[in-house]
Amino acid sequence: MRITYRHTWFATLCIFIVSVVGAQSPKVIKISDEATVTAIDDILLPTPLPIVSFELDKKPVLPSEVKALIKVTVRPENDFSPGYKAVVTFQNVSDKKINLRNVVPFGTQAKNAYITGYGEHGLSRSHIFLSWRTPVNCILPDNAWELGFSAWDATTSKSICALMRRDRKSAVKTAISRFENVLEPGGSLSYHLYVDYYKGSWQEGLRLMFQERYLYDVDSFDSSLFEREDLKWIRHAYVMHLMMAWDKDYYNAADGKFHLGDFLRKGRKLYGGDDVIGIWPTWPTLGLDQRNQFDMFRDLPGGMEQIRRLVDTCHMMNTKMFVAYNPWDESTRAEDHVLGLADIIRNTNSDGAILDTKGESSKELQEAADGVKKDVIMYSEGMAVPKDMQGIVSGRVHNALYYPPLLSITKFIKPDFAIFRVAELFKEPIQREYATAFFNGYGTELNIFRPGKPEWADEQYRYLGRTSRILRENTYNFTAKNYTPLIPTLRDSIYVNKWPGEEKTIYTIYSIIPEGFMDYLFEVDTAADKHFVDIWHHKEIKPKVINGKVYIPVETDAFSKKYLGTNNEGAVDCIAQFPLLLSTQLFGDTLYIDADRGDSICIWAGNPSYEKTPYTVKAGKHAIKLLEHFGLFEGKFVVQLFSNGILLDENIHEILPGTPRLNSKVSRTPKANGKEKDMVRIPAGTFTFKATNGDEFIPYPSYNQGQVYHMPSFMMDRYPVTNAQYYEFLKSSGYQPKDTVNFLKHWKDGKPVSGEEHYPVVHVSYEDAVAYANWAGKRLPT
Structure with a gap:
């Protein structure tokens, strides 16, 4: 098949697209002489769209508006699949420098969902633009800061998504920075344009380009590391501390003792403990003498054997130990890096390596670790881009991006890639760090290299405990591929991510409304065999029909307006849609429980917390006397059903203060033979319980009023005891x-x-x- 086209905006242009996908992908895009798309295949657009929009010298323009300054040409790649690809080239035809940025396919119409730069920021300009809310700051892969994306409805059955990627190698007389391109006169730069159909909401177009096509970074994705059972544990880890080897919580030279166990025990109480501890004895001292990085591990107090004992301590507390690896260590004592790292892992029994300055791993490093033991994780300092994710299963959102964007699209690309947001304690309160990590469904790395343990740290550690408990107990939702970010809400400045699982769905909410929020917020699908629970506040909630749609109420706490724009702003909530697996009923002081699935049931007096211990029974039928197990506690009782630590269902009951509860226990006596002295037999029968109270200053039991009781026959003394x-x-x-x-x-x-x-x-x-x-x-x- 021969493809014909003309590189001009002055006559009608038809771009023919050859694709093995056939009808599932666009075949023809018709562009008018005004550089607007008028039709895609046989779909006539009611309003023509620009093939591309961009900013020229920081002003938004269309190609037809700046023909005297810049020439835009399109060259399709005929045999490309899947979807459609073309090369869009920008050439400076003026006699002055031109600043080109924010290139967006099909323009920035108000009804589109699109991604491009917004405002002025050296590291974090990328935003998602949605017609129903203010732009949302987002994190993109490190090799794709400048990308443009758009998704828009073409018909009721088909929608179009498009992606623009800059081709750095194509630059001619052009200076390229993170977000901008400065074209000298005669200079040129090309972008790759990808187009395809999708069905559903705009997030499905995002899913197609980011999660299924991996931004076209690779032709096919090798998931072999992610399929390894021994490496999957890291995707379910959510709290990590990195500490220097001279930190007194590791080793205190004053008393000559190791205190890592004490540190871990305190962490278990505040935030459920560390999933990973990373020890760092190298930078910044590496290079002061000829010892290499591996020598510095060998020279730590107690040597390799002591580190191994500390690793054993970590393992007893369900914590993994990572060691530091510095690939830039080239000027000290020569030692093969791969063999040196393998030696440290072998002698310490450590569980992973932190790859300093790296956003990727290497086959040699992973194979060296695998040759020592299973389960060893390579953890990159930077966030791996899609092509590098094939060689590493975990990485961090680096704190070089201080005060990080609200939404991480890197999580959307591969939800089972383990991400940790780096946070530092010494600077300021960091509740926002914990909150945004929770909102995005990933972990937090507490970097405590810098000295300083603020008095507010423990309070915010408890907050981390609340977020981490939900992440851990619902971890399979947070690693599932069908996650949907930024579902529509009835209010701006409050955001919802949806995390569907096989049976339950989790919604994480993040709010920057200082006065707090308590109202119906987002639409849900309901089912007779499911119910909704606010698992942040632990209360059962009821949906409400508004204009024929079902909405869920949300509650977020207030915070001082002075925290807006700081790392202490924001509040969260979390809603779960559970299957009805747990049947509970509170009758007086007795809590009746029935569950035929799961392995354990936890009953909490008040909200769950790592600082409390629940009363736990096996799944099944139970009648639990609350006074017997919880004393005079009055308030909320949270009942949770688990299977291998995963929350299956939750019910909440409440005993209001002052509620009278039956405390007597029924005891059995030997059967009467009918000849007991001075006793009479009371025949069996039924009666309706009634009570006549005086004033209500002292409450009386009311839960059994009007209940009919059957009493068996019994013997009673005729006279009082003398x-x-x-x-x-x-x-x-x-x-x-x-x-x-x-x-x-x-x-x-x-x-x-x-x-x-x-x-x-x-x-x-x-x-x-x-x-x-x-x-x-x-x-x-x-």
């Missing part, structure tokens, strides 16, 4: 109460008064009466 009977009990049993004040004070010399032997005994406590009943083989009424 002084003589109680005296016989004392002589026979030798009973003495713990508190003797006023005990039988109407007796004289320890005996009943003469003539009162058959009077009812008085001046005895409840405990004294129970002791008599037990001795007599009877019981008190309940």
